[in-house]
Amino acid sequence: MRYLKGVGPKSSELFAKAGVSTIEELFYYIPRAYTDWTNIVEIGSLRISDCVTVVARVVSCDVLRRGRMQIFTAALEDDTGTILARWFGRRYIQRVLEAGTKVAVSGEVRFSRFARRIEFMNPSFEVIGEDEVAEGRIEPQYSQIASLSGGRIRGIVRTAIDEFLDQVVDPLPESVLEARGLPGLMESIANVHFPPSLEHAARARSRLAYDELFLFQIVVALKKRQIASSGDAVRIAWRDEEHGRLLASLSFDLTGAQERVISEIAGDLERGEPMNRLLQGDVGSGKTAVAAAAMHQAVAAGHQAAIMAPTEILAEQHFENLTALLSPLGGRVVLLRGGMKVGERDDALGLIASGEAQVVVGTHALIQQTTSFSDLALAVVDEQHRFGVVQRAALRGKGRAPHILVMTATPIPRTLALTVYGDLDVSVLDEMPPGREMVATAVRDEAARSKVYSFLKSEVTSGRQIFIVYPLVEESEKMELAAATKMYEELKERTFSDATVGLVHGRMKAEEKDAVMAGFKAGGTDILVSTTVVEVGVDIPNATVMVIEHAERFGLAQLHQLRGRVGRGEHRSYCILMVGRGASDEARERIQVLADTNDGFVIAERDLEMRGPGEFLGVRQHGLPRFSVADLVTDARLLVQARDDAFALVADDPNMSTPVGKLLLDATRRRFRGRGAFMDVG
Ligand code: ADP
Ligand code: MG
16 A cells, blocks of 8 residues: 555555555445436436435535434525435534535435425435536545545545556456356456446446455355365264154154254265254254254264253253153263263263263363263254354364254354355254244333233233343443342342242353252242343243343344243243333334244344344354455345355365466455454364
8 A cells, every 4th residue: 555656654554444455455445335426417307216416505404313313404405496315323424514515415316205305315425615516427435534535535546546457367267257247357446436337336346246255155165175075974874763763752743844954964964074064943943853863863873972052051951851862762861061070070971982972962061172982973063153163163073074063043144154154054944843822022111111010920920930131231241230130139029029039140150050040940930030141042831921121232133032932831922022211213113023023034134134244143153254345135146146156166176276276265365364263264
């Protein structure tokens, strides 16, 4: 950047802070919008759904507040008429626009039922000089970089393109460009910044987004290949008579989805390559039975199988279920967890090392150094979103190329699954066991609190149990914890003085937490107040109400997970989403989605749309790169194409040793340098 004319040390530092350190990165710093000076229209002749630019003067401004949301309205006027422009939540606009300012505003003209006139909604705009006329151009608008003006950034990009564009080497193979009808790289860089028309800009952007997705999928394909060729996996020939014995001891018939997924897994186990499969299934869809069927085959073939759960209580639950199911069929099931007595632990470790334990159920203890297996052929990771990539790899290291099945109850939209879990094959349990009733869900506010409490009382009186969840927000954890504790005391001492109320929170020791959870599970506690998402997947059929305080602070997927804690038994179940006083209308609307649908995938898609991929996945997740052009929400089709192309290319050139392969590998390294952990994980 410093070699660019007009860029001094100061501005090059500002660019670097915005993630732009090289000319190449500057080329990929694409405009967030354009001002279309080729299509300037007089206000008097605007028609609904035109996409146009008007050049006008601001005659008045107005700020309206709705909850936390702010709406800024400007009335615009030219010689032919007036129109309103409204922006939601863009606080900076207030500082930029005032009566008298001359602006160019671009966007779609729509009819506002509310104002009963035409308006622009969230248009892009630019303040322009008194005598400025830029007729005939389409001007890029970039995200603000500190104090640099739009014109300044434009100038720098222009210079970079004039001087260095001819040095750009297109890494995409000709055949791909042709098959997908994509423009060349040089042309695309030029057109995305200074497009002759908006169509050119869109095509150029698509090409650059495609690049990013394609290069990333090359990494994914290589990684997938690396795992597949990491060693000869044990071939486990599927034995129908053994499967029949398992089915006979289940207390229910498998759903069609469970059967389908089991046969997908059967295919994997029979192949000589290690299985690497993700099983997605909403809470309660019956993932455990699927895992058990696969584990039983591994055991019947004379090998060991293991399942790792994120918490002790969940491990214990699996231990009980799998013991009941698999030990009558001849498999010895052993539990390994953190808080065991030394003697107990050594016994378990001995059985695992000797191979006498054929089914091993455990927590993180499974991947500790001291744990060694005699012949681990299949490893299952339950609630995989609670583990990182590293733990998955550690488990893989416990056997000689074991088959891996990871399970998650957090439905992941397809685009994200292909990116973050792109090296895994994906199975989906998209059918619930019969007879499951939908959890009745309602959004309620403070005004309804006493009504909510009388309802809770009636449930407790009928012998049911209740969860009350209180959010913990990182920054103010202490305060929130105090608030939750206070609420607990109040509920215990006053509101529900006749009932048994328990409290569990993240600051408690693991054993303390487990004791409280176990007490709740055993029915000794009527109401459990918890501050964090303490447990996943725990089966408490008698719990029928999930109350979530400050529901507006949770992500939709998380709320859905919490809701899944109830509705697991024969009783009608409820989820009450309490919104706090400060919650905006938007937030209420957002969580209303929960009341409207019970489908985890629909909820996940909406959550992704509303919060974006980073927040959707949360901090625990690894492996999502920061894309600078591609958008995982809107570029879904492009992603699937890029993935097909990248996988085909890697299949043809597995070592990336052809000239095309080398060029691509190089481009990949440059693009994703420091942009996410995916590349670092072997
Ligand atoms: P999850 O997918 O959330 O891990 P589980 O495996 O814990 O779900 O199953 C939830 C409950 O549904 C368990 O009590 C389990 O025994 C039961 N279940 C699983 N499959 C079926 C089925 N096909 N028919 C009826 N009940 C089932
Ligand atoms: Mg489960």
